[in-house]
Amino acid sequence: MYRYDEFDREFVTSRVAQFRDQVERRVSGELTEDNFKPLRLQNGVYLQLHAYMLRVAVPYGTLNSSQMRMLGHIARKYDRDYGHFTTRQNIQFNWPKLADIPDILEDLASVEMHAIQTSGNCIRNVTADHLAGAAADEVADPRPYAEILRQWSTIHPEFLFLPRKFKIAVIGSPNDRAAMQFHDIGLEVRKNDAGELGLRVFVGGGLGRTPMIGKMIRDWLPEEDMLSYCEAILRVYNLYGRRDNKYKARIKILVHETGLDDLKKDIEAEFERIKDGVLKLPDEDVAAIAAYFAPSEFADLPAKDDGLEQAKLDNRSFARWVDRNVVEHAQSGYAIVTVALKGTGEAPGDATSAQMDVLADLGEKYSFDELRVSHEQNVILPHVQLSDLKAVYDALLEAGMASANAGLITDIIACPGLDYCALATARSIPVAQELSQRFADLDCQNDIGDLKLKISGCINACGHHHVGHIGILGVDRRGEELYQVTLGGSGDEQAAVGEIIGRGFSKDEIGDAVETIVDTYLARRLSDDEAFLETYRRLGPQPFKDALYPAKETA
Amino acid sequence: MTTLFIDGAVAEDPWVSIDGEQPVPEAEDVIVSLALFEAQRHALLTRNEGRLGVYLEADDQIDAIADDLGKIDLVALDFPSFADGRAFSKARLLRDRHGFAGEIRATGDVRIDQVQHMRRSGFNALAVHHQPTVDSLMEIKDAGLNLFYQPAIEGAEARSSSGGRSWARRAL
Amino acid sequence: MSTLKNPIAFTANNLLDGEVVWLGRNGGWVKSIDEARVFGTEEERAMGAAEAAQADADNLVVEPYEIDLNLDEGRIAPAKFRERIRAAGPTMRLDLGKQAELSQPEALVAA
Ligand code: HEM
Ligand code: SF4
Numbered sequence: 001m002y003r004y005d006e007f008d009r010e011f012v013t014s015r016v017a018q019f020r021d022q023v024e025r026r027v028s029g030e031l032t033e034d035n036f037k038p039l040r041l042q043n044g045v046y047l048q049l050h051a052y053m054l055r056v057a058v059p060y061g062t063l064n065s066s067q068m069r070m071l072g073h074i075a076r077k078y079d080r081d082y083g084h085f086t087t088r089q090n091i092q093f094n095w096p097k098l099a100d101i102p103d104i105l106e107d108l109a110s111v112e113m114h115a116i117q118t119s120g121n122c123i124r125n126v127t128a129d130h131l132a133g134a135a136a137d138e139v140a141d142p143r144p145y146a147e148i149l150r151q152w153s154t155i156h157p158e159f160l161f162l163p164r165k166f167k168i169a170v171i172g173s174p175n176d177r178a179a180m181q182f183h184d185i186g187l188e189v190r191k192n193d194a195g196e197l198g199l200r201v202f203v204g205g206g207l208g209r210t211p212m213i214g215k216m217i218r219d220w221l222p223e224e225d226m227l228s229y230c231e232a233i234l235r236v237y238n239l240y241g242r243r244d245n246k247y248k249a250r251i252k253i254l255v256h257e258t259g260l261d262d263l264k265k266d267i268e269a270e271f272e273r274i275k276d277g278v279l280k281l282p283d284e285d286v287a288a289i290a291a292y293f294a295p296s297e298f299a300d301l302p303a304k305d306d307g308l309e310q311a312k313l314d315n316r317s318f319a320r321w322v323d324r325n326v327v328e329h330a331q332s333g334y335a336i337v338t339v340a341l342k343g344t345g346e347a348p349g350d351a352t353s354a355q356m357d358v359l360a361d362l363g364e365k366y367s368f369d370e371l372r373v374s375h376e377q378n379v380i381l382p383h384v385q386l387s388d389l390k391a392v393y394d395a396l397l398e399a400g401m402a403s404a405n406a407g408l409i410t411d412i413i414a415c416p417g418l419d420y421c422a423l424a425t426a427r428s429i430p431v432a433q434e435l436s437q438r439f440a441d442l443d444c445q446n447d448i449g450d451l452k453l454k455i456s457g458c459i460n461a462c463g464h465h466h467v468g469h470i471g472i473l474g475v476d477r478r479g480e481e482l483y484q485v486t487l488g489g490s491g492d493e494q495a496a497v498g499e500i501i502g503r504g505f506s507k508d509e510i511g512d513a514v515e516t517i518v519d520t521y522l523a524r525r526l527s528d529d530e531a532f533l534e535t536y537r538r539l540g541p542q543p544f545k546d547a548l549y550p551a552k553e554t555a
Numbered sequence: 556m557t558t559l560f561i562d563g564a565v566a567e568d569p570w571v572s573i574d575g576e577q578p579v580p581e582a583e584d585v586i587v588s589l590a591l592f593e594a595q596r597h598a599l600l601t602r603n604e605g606r607l608g609v610y611l612e613a614d615d616q617i618d619a620i621a622d623d624l625g626k627i628d629l630v631a632l633d634f635p636s637f638a639d640g641r642a643f644s645k646a647r648l649l650r651d652r653h654g655f656a657g658e659i660r661a662t663g664d665v666r667i668d669q670v671q672h673m674r675r676s677g678f679n680a681l682a683v684h685h686q687p688t689v690d691s692l693m694e695i696k697d698a699g700l701n702l703f704y705q706p707a708i709e710g711a712e713a714r715s716s717s718g719g720r721s722w723a724r725r726a727l
Numbered sequence: 728m729s730t731l732k733n734p735i736a737f738t739a740n741n742l743l744d745g746e747v748v749w750l751g752r753n754g755g756w757v758k759s760i761d762e763a764r765v766f767g768t769e770e771e772r773a774m775g776a777a778e779a780a781q782a783d784a785d786n787l788v789v790e791p792y793e794i795d796l797n798l799d800e801g802r803i804a805p806a807k808f809r810e811r812i813r814a815a816g817p818t819m820r821l822d823l824g825k826q827a828e829l830s831q832p833e834a835l836v837a838a
Contacts, residue, residue: 007715007723011702018700027743029786030687038637039668047789049813050824051745080823095823097744121638151704152722157672158647158707161640227705227722238644239616273652278706279722288719347819418809419817430819479808 001062001370002147002292004112011154012109015116019043020102027099042122042160044115045101048422054093054101055118056108060128060146060170061089061373061380063113065364068371070111072356078104083356085341085349087413087464088167089127089373090118094420116154121162123153123234127169129178130374133293134336134382136328140189140197142172144290145226148281152227159234163241164249166234167206178375179467179491181205181214184251185233190220197223203233203263204255207461211497212252215260217267223286225271227279232271236263296368296383301333305386318393320442321404326389329382337367337381337392338374338406344440347429348414349377351401358399366392375464377413378406409451409518410436413464417457417474418481424457426474426481427507431455434511439518448518451532452490467491469533470517471498472510483510487517487544488536501541502549513548520547558689560681561658565693568682570608570629581605586631589615600626610662613641617648624653631682634663646677650708667691671700675707701726729769733795733806736763737779738813739788747813747825748788750775756788759825760803760814765796 004012022039025031031039040046044055056071063071071091075083078100079093086092096104108114118125128146129135149168153159159166169183180186186202199221205214221229233251240258242248255263312319325338339359341349351359359379363371366388372380384392396402405411412435415421417428432455439445454468458475465471471486482504489498505513518532520543525535536544559568573579574588579599586608592599599607600623608629609620620627630649632642642661649655660680661673667688670681683689703712703724715723737750751757752764766775772793779791795806805811816824 007702007720007725011700011704014700014702027786032786033783033789035666035668047740047745049809050747050816051740095745099743121640148722151720154704155672155700156705157675157703158643159640160672161638161643161669235644235647239641243613243639243641282721285719285721418812419819424809427818429817433819481808 001064002059002143002289008112009109012112012114012116015043015114016102016105016109019105023098023102038120041119042117043101043105044118045098046119046422048094048416048420049418050420051095052098052101053420054096054104054115055086056091056093056113056115057118057125058089058091058113058373059150060126060132060143061130061375062128062132062143063371063373064369065360065371067111067113068356068360068363070107070113072353072360074104074107075356076353082350082352084347084416085351085373085377085379087375087377087415087462088125089130089375090125091373092416094416119165120160121164121166122160123156123162123166123168126150126153127167127178127183127375129171129173129176130372130380131177131327131336131382132172132372133295134329134331134334135173135175135177136330137175138173138330139191140172141290141293142170142187142189143293144286145187145189145199145223146170147289147292148227148286149230152230152279156234159238162234162238163243164246164251166237166251168230174493176491176493176495179464179495181493181495182207182211182464182467182491183214185230186214187226189223192220199223199226201229204252204260205495206250206252207464207466208250209247209459209461210252211461211466212256213495213497214252215255217260217264224281224283225275227281228275228277229267229271231279232267232274235270236266240266295331296370298331298334298383299385301385303332305333308386308389311390315390317402317404318390320446321393321402322389324404324408324446325406326384331383333386335384335386335389337384337389339379339381339396339401340403340406340411341378341401342405342411342436343400343403344410345433345437348412348432351379355399355401358395358401362392362395375413376411378411404442405445407450407452408445409439409448409453410445412436412453412455413468414455415457415463417455417463421457423460424474425459425476426457426483428455428457428463428472428474431472431474431483431507431510435514438511438515447528448522449528449531451518453514454489464491465489466497467495468498469536470514472514475504477504481507483507483513485510485513485517485548487541488533490533499541502545516547517544520544556686557682557684558692560683560692562679563692566680570606572610574610584608584628586610586629588612589619592620596623608658608660611645613639617645617653621653624649624655627655627657629658629660630655631660631662632678634661634665634669636664637666637669643672643676646673647708650677675703675712677708731767731769731772734765734767734798735772735775735793736760736765736796736803736805737775737791737793738763738810739779739782739791742786742789745789750778756782760805763803765798765803766793 026036046053084092126146128142133141167183168185169178169180170187172189182205188200201218202214203217367381412432414428414432418424452469454464455472456463456465467489473484484504486498490496570584572586582604584606606628610631662682712724715725748756749763797806815826
C-alpha cells in the first residue's frame with residue numbers, strides 16, 4: 001500500500017501545526033466561530049448534537065495494522081472507546097474535545113493518516129472498491145489512480161471553495177462495489193484491445209435530496225489524461241455550478257440543467273487546452289505510484305485446502321460464516337474476509353477500541369498487514385490464506401465480530417441519525433437495531449438471501465437509502481419520527497434509484513412493514529435463487545403496495 | 556479602510572473605480588464595472604491616456620472581456636464571501652488560457668487563510684478590508700504551507716525534488 | 728409583561744470540550760438541564776438572548792440558540808425530541824452522554 005515519503009510527511013506535519021495554531025487562535029478568541037468554522041471543517045471537525053465530531057480519512061478504504069491500532073488508541077485515549085466506520089470509508093469519532101484535536105491529528109500523522117478535506121465544499125476523500133487488489137474479477141487495481149487523485153486534490157488552491165462538496169470514486173472491475181455511479185465523478189479503470197489502461201468517466205451522480213445516476217461522459221480516457229480531465233470537469237463546475245441554493249449546488253444539478261452534451265462541450269474544450277500541459281501523467285510516475293500497490297508476496301497454493309474443508313464439516317457456524325463472509329481471491333489459495341460490524345442489535349459500523357486492536361492483529365498476522373473499510377460499514381481482511389480462515393474466525397468470534405451475515409438483510413447500512421447528527425430528522429440506528437433483532441435468525445436470513453437494507457436519518461442520504469434494495473428514510477412529521485420506504489434501489493453496475501412505495505410508517509410500525517415486504521418477496525419469488533431485487537424488478541411495486549396498504553386504506 | 560498589496564507589498568492605489576453613469580475621466584487609470592465596459596466598450600478601448608481595468612462580479616464570466624484582454628491592464632475579481640470560490644478559476648483562466656499578464660486583483664472578502672490559494676491561482680494583487688488579514692500580511696505571515704500536490708500558476712514554485720511525481724511542487 | 732406561549736431555555740455547546748450546556752439558574756452555563764434557567768416572558772427572553780450572545784462573543788460557547796420547554800412532568804424537559812436527545816445522550820447508548828450520570832434517563836427522552 002501507499003507509504004509516505006519525506007514530502008508527504010512534511011506536508012501532513014506542517015498541516016497539523018497549522019491547525020494547532022488555528023485552534024489556539026480560536027481558543028484565545030482571536031478567531032471567532034465564523035472565521036474558524038470553515039477552517040475546522042477542512043480538517044474534519046464538526047459540531048454535532050452532543051459534542052465535536054472528528055472525521056478521519058481512510059483514503060480509498062485501505063489501511064495497515066498500525067493505522068488500525070492507532071484508530072483504536074485514539075478512541076481509547078481521546079474518545080469514548082469506540083469509533084464509527086462510515087459509508088464513505090472514513091471513521092468518525094463522536095466525542096473529542098476541541099483542545100485535544102491537534103494532538104489527535106499529530107497521532108494520526110505518526111501513522112500517515114489525516115483528516116484533511118473530510119468535510120467542506122471541496123474534493124473529499126477519494127473512495128474505491130474495497131476489494132481492490134484482491135478481487136478475482138479485477139481488470140486493474142483502482143488504488144493507484146485514487147492515490148494520484150488524492151494527492152492532486154489535496155489543498156488544490158482552485159477547488160477548495162466549490163459550490164458544494166465533491167466526491168470521486170474509482171473502481172477497477174466491471175462489478176461496481178463502490179456505488180461509483182452515485183459520485184460526482186465516477187471512474188472505472190479498463191483495458192483496451194491494445195492492452196493499455198484507461199478510464200471510463202461518469203459525471204453527475206449523487207444521492208441526497210435529488211438522487212441521480214452518473215452519466216457517462218467518456219467511454220475511454222487514456223490514463224495519462226486522468227488529472228487533466230478531472231481538472232477540466234472541476235473548473236467548469238466551479239465556474240458554472242449553482243451557488244444560489246445549496247440543494248441545487250452539486251454537479252448533478254449542473255449536468256441535469258445544462259444537459260450532458262452542452263456541458264461536455266465546455267469540459268472537452270478545457271481539456272483539449274490543458275491536456276498536453278503539466279498535468280499529463282508520465283508513465284513512469286503512474287508506475288511509481290502503482291508499485292506501492294504491487295501484489296503481496298503470495299505463496300503458491302492449491303485452490304482447495306483440505307483442513308478448511310474439514311473444519312467446515314466439523315463446525316456448522318464456521319461453515320456458514322465462510323459461505324457468507326468469505327469470497328474468492330484473485331490468487332489461488334487465498335480468500336477475502338468480510339468482518340461484518342453488524343452483530344445482532346449493534347449499531348452498524350461501530351467498533352470498540354478492543355475490536356480495532358483485534359482487527360489490527362489479524363491484519364498483521366493473516367492479511368499481509370492490510371485491512372479495508374467498505375462503504376457497507378464493514379472491515380475487510382483482503383488477503384487471508386485458506387488454511388488460516390479458521391484461526392481468523394476463532395479470533396473474530398472471541399471479539400464478537402463473527403457475524404455470518406455479510407450481504408444479508410441484517411448487514412444494514414445506517415447513518416448516525418438523530419442519536420448523534422445535528423441535521424437529522426429521525427433516528428436510524430435504533431431502527432437498524434430493531435430490524436437486526438427481528439431478522440436475527442440465520443436460517444431465516446439465509447433463506448431471504450442477498451438483500452441490501454439501508455437507512456438514513458434525513459434526506460441527505462448518508463445511509464444510501466436511495467440505493468438500498470429496501471431503503472428507509474427517517475423524516476419528521478409534526479414532531480414524530482416517520483419512516484418512508486423505497487424499494488428497488490441498487491448501487492451496483494445496474495444502478496437504480498429506489499421508488500417510494502407509499503405513505504410512511506411510525507417507528508412502531510416500520511419493523512412490521514419491512515417484514516411484510518420480505519414476506520411478500522418470499523411468497524412471490526420464482527425460486528430460492530431469485531434474489532429480492534430480481535423479484536422486485538420482475539413484479540414491480542404493486543404486490544408490495546398491496547401487501548403494505550390493504551385495500552381499505554388505498555380506497 | 557482598504558489596504559492594497561501588490562506582489563506581497565503594501566502599495567498605493569493609482570486606480571479609480573467608476574461604476575455608475577458618471578463620465579470616464581480621460582487621463583486617469585480607471586476600473587470600470589462590466590456593465591459600463593459593455594456600454595462604452597469602444598470609447599474605453601480607444602482612450603489615448605489612462606489605463607483600463609475591468610471589475611468582474613462573481614456572476615460575471617471572463618468570456619465577456621476575453622476578446623479585449625490585449626487592451627486591458629487590470630482585472631479585479633470579486634470574492635463576495637469566503638465560501639464563493641469562482642474567482643480562483645477565473646484568475647486561473649486569465650493567466651493560463653488567455654495569457655493575461657496584467658494585474659489580477661482580489662476584492663471583496665479577502666482573508667488570510669485564502670491568500671496563498673489566491674496567489675497560486677494567479678492573483679498578484681489583494682485589496683483587503685479585513686484588518687487581521689492586513690496585519691498578518693504586514694508581518695508576512697502567510698497562512699499556507701510550502702508544499703503542494705499540484706502544479707498551479709508557474710511562479711515561485713519548483714518541481715518537488717521528490718522523485719516520481721510530476722505533479723508535486725515546493726515553494727522556492 | 729408579555730408571557731411566552733412556551734417557557735424557553737438557552738442552549739449551546741462549550742467551545743473547549745463541545746459539551747452541551749444551558750444557561751443556568753444561578754448564572755453561567757450548566758451541564759445538566761435540571762439546573763437550566765427557565766425564561767417565561769419576553770423581557771426575560773431578551774435578557775437571556777443577550778447573555779447567550781455575550782457568551783458567544785466571549786468565546787465561552789458556540790452557536791447558542793433558544794429551545795422550547797415542556798414543564799408538564801414537573802421536570803424541565805425540552806419540547807423537541809432532538810433537544811431531549813441532546814439533554815440525555817444517544818438513545819441506544821445509555822452509557823454515553825449526560826444520561827450516564829442521570830438518575831432516570833429514559834424519562835427524559837420519553838417525556
Ligand atoms: C454526522 C455528521 C454528518 C453530517 C453533518 C453529514 C452531512 C451530509 C450532507 C449535508 C449531505 C448532503 C450533501 C448534498 O446532497 O449536497 C450528506 C451526504 C452524504 N453523506 Fe453525510 N453527513 C454526516 C455523516 C455521514 C456519515 C456517518 C456517513 C457515512 C455513513 C456519510 C456519508 C454521506 C454520503 C454517502 C452522502 C450521500 C452521497 C452524496 O454526497 O450525494 N455522512 N451528508
Ligand atoms: S443522512 Fe442526515 S441524519 Fe444521517 S448522517 Fe446524514 S445528515 Fe445526519
